[in-house]
Amino acid sequence: MRLQSFHLSLLGILICTDFPRQVFAASAVQLDSSTTYLLPMNFHENVSEPFLSTKAGSPNSTARLKAAANVPFVAFDQEFLDLLPPNASLKLVANASYPFADEMGVWVWDRNEVWFTGPTINESNYLTVVDLDTMRVYKPNTSIPVVNPNGGYYHEGIVYVAADGNATSAPAIYGVDPNTGEAWVVVDSYFGLRLNGPNDVTWTNCGNASYMFFTDDPLSALYNGGLLPQLPDAVWRFDPQQKTLLPVIDQSDISVPNGIRVNKEGTKLYVTSTPASYNYGSNGTASSAIYVFDLDQNGFPSGQRLFGFAQRGISDGLHIDDAGRVWTGEADGIVVRSSSGKVLGFINAMALLDASEVLAGYSLQNFALAGDKVVVLALDKIWVVQLATHIVKCGGLGQGEGCLS
Template identity: 50%
Template sequence: MASTSNASNLCNLSSTLTYQLDSFSGNVSQSFLQTTGTNSALAQCENTTLISYDPEFGSLFASNASLNLIYTDPNGDTIADEMGIWLWDHHQVWMASASENNVSHVSILDLTNDTVKPLPVPNGVEVLNPNGGGYHNGKVYIAGDGNYTVPPCIYEVDPVTYQTEVVVNNYFGLRFGGPNDLTWASREGKSWLFFTDDPLSEVYNDGRKPQVPDATWRWDPLEQTVLPVIDRTDVLVPNGIRVNKNSTKLYVTDTPDPLVYGASVVQTSSGQSIYASTSISAIYSFDLDDSGFPSNRRLFGIAERGIADGLHVDDAGRVWTGEQDGIVVRSPSGKVLGMVNALAIQGAEVVDCGQSPLQNFALAGDLLVVLAFDKIYTVQLSSQIVSGMT
């Protein structure tokens, strides 16, 4: 059964439909809502912004929550593709563009007036080919994929002066493959930066072949060490990464590699490769100890379709991920509570088109900021669900 509320912007579906359908035919290149069969409840929700499988999901959004378009790039440039860093004390969201001609850039969204500007470069150190990032102790940290000349690295940016410096760019003289995303964890007065690394520089930025294997790394600025802490046997191709509010849990997403048996790839009519298999497209959780080391890997969730890219954790421990079906919200135990529907944002051809499914967003206090390539949307939340960078 399906019912709508929130001025018809929220569709309530029984959670049993996610695992029990009378008759159905699903397709890995389509949304769950496009599953065909005798049950019509899914089709009734196709154009609805918010899809709820649990009452908790609906309670996260304002009673009149809707998809609000706040910015469209005048040149049609895909400025809003990666990152999604909320600077709560500056009322900003920092984001990265899609890679075009092997180059991507950082842009800054001002939430006070919904304007966007490129990241200034006052001291000549440019953030080259940015990907993920985070905000910690008044500084922005960005994973940069570099190119053939400039090694992949981690940048530190002052959001007031925009002074930029490289803080990590090698492991004993060996290049990283391409830092993908990062997060800060803090316990008992100590802080560590965790970042994922895979061959993004070579794949997207004409970079060199990586000299270290894919891994999740930890930089300790106090001890002045960079250590590999999660290897390929635990997370094959690490992508998104975040900690929970009290830094007791570390979440890492795994991106399917088409060369790995079982990780099927669907070629759309436009020639785009879509990672369709759920065999590897997973979200893992790890326990973090007082010394900042992860252990006790648990399979937390599998992307409904596509990959789980953008990753955020709200203050209540709910895990938000950008997936092919939309922005999916899971409880701390892993139950899928609902999603912000990609069909409502990108249309029915969310996969089979020249544009990739949306994959990144920001949780900005009481606002969800959806990064949709050349467009930026917001959805009003019912309360402030995050108090700092997630």
């Protein structure tokens, strides 16, 4: 179901524990947490369909899941509901006749803007911005083209953009000054070899030093005329103090790395893995999963641990709020996990995308955490979810993704 109105104020929260007999129209539904691991024995699922399409083993149970499919917020824990105001609302702030918003989701906090990218191939200027004060959408005028941008991060006044490049422009990490539009290449090679295709980027600090991490995967094969990858897919660490680029996580740990973020304290590095079947030029295998690493005092990751599997599809967009909750863009929606990995709830893709988009396998693959808002990049639309409180306040150098005075 597509929510059509420009501003939709939905009804209050309904708690649905153990599949109650009646489900009322509501903005949020809570299903008992046991629903995620215990169903009547004759349930039937299809891995290509959303969790809420599960035939849950009895007509009543199936009906409750089906009813939840039309609700934008689905909770498995009170902590998720506590993020929402009593009358949760959605606001449609941008609408187009073509897909234009599905990646990056970077909150430039001091301008109150969200920078994002779209799915257009071989277009150098599809960086786009939505001003959250006016809801104006515009394209920034950069001093040099940022070629096929993908993920990004805002750090000390600069928007860092991971870009796939093309046949003539190497894949690279760019820096963009959002106030002037000045842009430059930060990293584009390793000892003369092209990067495969930077996907996402983040920063943190350890003591007096700051470090940039980025994921590199073979997606640039979409743009570069078929040039095969020259390096293994990896997570890289750039040290601007020592002017050194080092691989720090290789394919033996994560076959095809995708999203990447550091927690507020700068002690944990989270990386999502994309199965090889979703990529080009990779011979590896992988789980569609989220992994967490410890970061030492010199900014090196160790102690890999599996944090969670994608409910369906892949874990793409990755953001960490100030409480340590992990937000990922997956096929079922924007999934929120506790710092220990429990799925608390999700913003439901089935309620915000057209049915045809859901059936075609499209997802809410990225978004932005912007103070007390979630900005949802929904392909041909942008929705803003108003939260009950600020979940991201201070940013830069391992301090989250934005800073409020």
